[in-house]
Amino acid sequence: MQSKVSRDQPITNARLTFNQFWENVRAIAGPYWYPTEPGSRAFSEVIRTWSMLVLLVLLIIALVGVTAFNTFISNYLVNVIIEEKDATKFIQTLSIYGVSLICVTFLVGFSKFLRKRIALDWYEWLNNRILSKYLSNRAYYRINFKSDLDNPDQRLSQEIEPITSNALSFSATLLEKVLEMTTFIIILWSISQLIAVVLLTYTIVGNLIAIYITQELNKINQEELELKAEYNYSLTHVRNHAESIAFFQGENQELNIIQRRFSNLLKNAERKINWERGKEIFNRGYQALIQIFPFLVLGPLYINDEIDFGQVGQASIAAGLFANAMAELINEFGTSGRFSSYAERLAEFSNALEAVTKQPENVSTIRILEENHLAFENVTLQTPNYEQVIVEDLSLSVQPGEGLLIVGPSGRGKSSLLRAIAGLWNAGTGRLVRPPLEEVLFLPQRPYIILGTLREQLLYPSTSRQMTDAELKEVLQQVNLQNLLSRVDGFDTEVPWENILSIGEQQRLAFARLLVTHPSFTILDEATSALDLQNEGRLYQQLQDTKTTFISVGHRESLFDYHQWVLELAQDSSWQLVTVQDYRNQKIITHNSTENTRITIDRLPNNESQDQSEILTQKAKSVGLSHKEMTELTFYSIKTIRSKASKGESITDRDGLTRHYDKDLKVWK
Incomplete structure (x- = not known):
């Protein structure tokens, strides 16, 4: 009984692997080719896509038909030259043969163009769909807490396009080569049944060997994707933290980390080269035997005058085309392994994006009510995994125009309260009343610097706002950044701002956004930690002048001068709300x-009775x-x-x- 289980196990694993692969393909391709969600794709777009696909199939069928027709023309042309020696028929036949070859040329060109056009349209739609998932419901933020998902940026930038191109290439090639192989087998059957039977047997054996080689290459390709992602991330990490590495003089350690990951990538590449070597030897040998075999069978038949010379040539061409079709099909099966890896990773990514945006069942969450003020009503805030209580039974209300300063030991959840206001963390109980997020501006300790011009930096996040250069200059003057324009060519200059601006300048730039957008509520998470007291006081005074309601997190005693209330968080999740005085x-x-x-x-050093x-x-x-x-x-x-x-x-x-x-x-x- 035990041996039966072990024999059935590989079959079961293969079935499960195929079922999982098919589920991944359906998750990726289904919404594009068979949209069922309302509004997911316009009906006209679906009709256009299917029309191009049908046209591609017709072009492939026509290509195979003309190619098969060419073998008969070639047979007839050889007989005209050798046996009939008729110049008129030779010119006519050669003309027909030339036209058919031109048709093949155009059919190949248009079929490949159409294949790439469909793949490009699919890639555009799939990329927009995944990107929309990534940037909606703050999935891009929540996905960071899912530790088993690596390198979402690479999955977006490098692993979507190969899915569509490989899928179209494999499907079109599979259809074309299966039709070619079927057609050429029929042609060979009409010439010699023995050749046809042997080729079919040979094909089955060859496919089994090719499948084994392909499975091993699929595993190597999957590892290659992961190792490349890790290597690319290590390089990106150095670029993002260049200044910190320079301060620590950590170049040698960073080099060791990068070289270690590159070494893993090289080992994988060596394995891949070895397997591809065996695959190439197999493919070449497979084609060579097919090309030699017709001559071994048909040569004696021609010598004995049982067939004409044209049939020998036709059979040889058909067998050669059959061999080429088989070789390309085997190559596509190898490519399909990479497609399988890409499809698995993208399906995993898409499912993870959906999972992180779903509200967990049977857990308590903080209810959020949007009104024109800010208040915590018996709020108990926990970490997203519900393992730690940050603050318990918090009740307070911030009146319009007032300032609240949150203080407490490091790591006690001061910034976590701000995450709760923003809706990033909602694990816990109670009710949070806050204005719509469109009316709230968040200023973190390390300001977010976008990829864009100076004008876009100042107007962010409402980059569609219209302001003149004079107005923007006045804003820069207010935050003591008036000299910034002398370092760039103007407000429409795009440079790597994170590299040319110090942290203090970045914090002042963030305050400039506040003066531009005039929010009703402002949240500051140590937003002036890199500034001197003079610049800090100047910015907070301007903040008070805007009559905005603001909440600050900070440790400096100087911040007491700009707030009316202090919320102190303690280590035991308790809190107290008092006036600054x-x-x-x-x-x-x-x-x-x-x-x-x-x-x-x-x-009283020895008084132990007290x-x-x-x-x-x-x-x-x-x-x-x-x-x-x-x-x-x-x-x-x-x-x-x-x-x-x-x-x-x-x-x-x-x-x-x-x-x-x-x-x-x-x-x-």
Whole structure:
């Protein structure tokens, strides 16, 4: 029983592989050739495509027919020359033969042109379809969290066109060569049944060998695609991080990484060369035997006057064309292996784009409501994989024209809150009220610099906005970039801006976009971290003058001067919302408390009888306690303590003492 399972296993694997391949092809080709989704393709475009395909099939049939006709003309021409020796018939037959050869020439040219035209149209549609998926619903962002998918940029730029060209080439060649082989077998059957039978047997054996060689080449081609993608990415990585590498003097390490990936690519290429060598030897030997065989059979028949010389020539031509058709078909099967690899990777990419944009089932998400203000209502934000809570039960509202500063330890999720506002992260519970994203401008710490002119940089993301050069110069003056125009030829100059602008200049350029677009709401994620205090103050003052509502993430104390509220995130997912003045008072009290505590401990180094509870009680009498410290004196959770604090309710600790919340100092006493 065990041996039966092992014998059936290769058949089952082959069937599964073919089924998967067919599913990939249907996913790629189906929407183009058989559109079922409403509005996916115009009916007129579908009719045009099918019309070109039908015309291509007719051209191929005509090409095979004229080629077969030429073998009979060649046979007749030889007989006219050798046996009849009729000059008139020779001229007539030669004229017909010449016209038919001209027809073959035009049929080959037009069929290949039409094949490439169809492939180009398909490539245009498929590229636009995948690109639309990539840039819709922020799939280009979400796909980065799918670690098992490599190099989406290469899949878009290098692996779509070969699918359409290879598919059309393989399909057209398959039809043409099968028709040719069938036609030439019939011609050979009419001359010698023995030759036809032997060629059919020979074809079956040859195909089995070719399939084995092709399968191995398919595996090598698949590895080649992946290794090339890794090698290209390593080179792109160096270009994108050239300055950092230069600072670290990491050229040798980068060279080792690149050479290691290139070495893997070379090893794969060597394997491919070895297999292709065997394939070429097989193809040449296969064709040579087919070309020799008709002479071995027909030579004696002609010597014994059983057939004429023209039939020998015709059989030889038919066998040669049969061999060429078989060789091209085998080559196309080899190419189809590459097509299979491309189709698999593109189908995987397309499915991944659809998967990342679908809302997961049976998970909680933050509900988003679009209104003309910004508020968090009992929002608990988690990481996209739901493994970590970033902030718990957050409730606050930012009034129009106000500024909110988000602070907290590094890695506590300050930027994650901004991602939630933008809708990038929505794992969690609660409700988020925000304006439409068209009214919000995001300024990250490292500004996004587009590939375009200076005018497009300033107008981004609304590059269709119309502004005069004088207006744009005024904007540059406001952000202290008035000297930028002296370094380029004008606003319509396109240069590698990331290379010629420092990070500080890029941050000022991002602020210039703010002054151009005049958004109602602005989100700044350490957007002035590379600026000196003077430039920072100048930009924030202009931000306040625009009367926009803004939220900032930052660590500098100088930012307190431009905001009214501070949201502090703690390590335990708790938070507090206070005015800037109260937050400063808290910092002063905390600093003084730390100094006093240090002095007290120095005076009582061996006092082990004073436990943690007594220390907290003494601290409560003097400077107050945080919510977290109160949990150590009570039986309540930090969430309950925060809730009671927000309502101004009193709470009883473990010693029976009643404590209340002092709203002025925002501490428990």
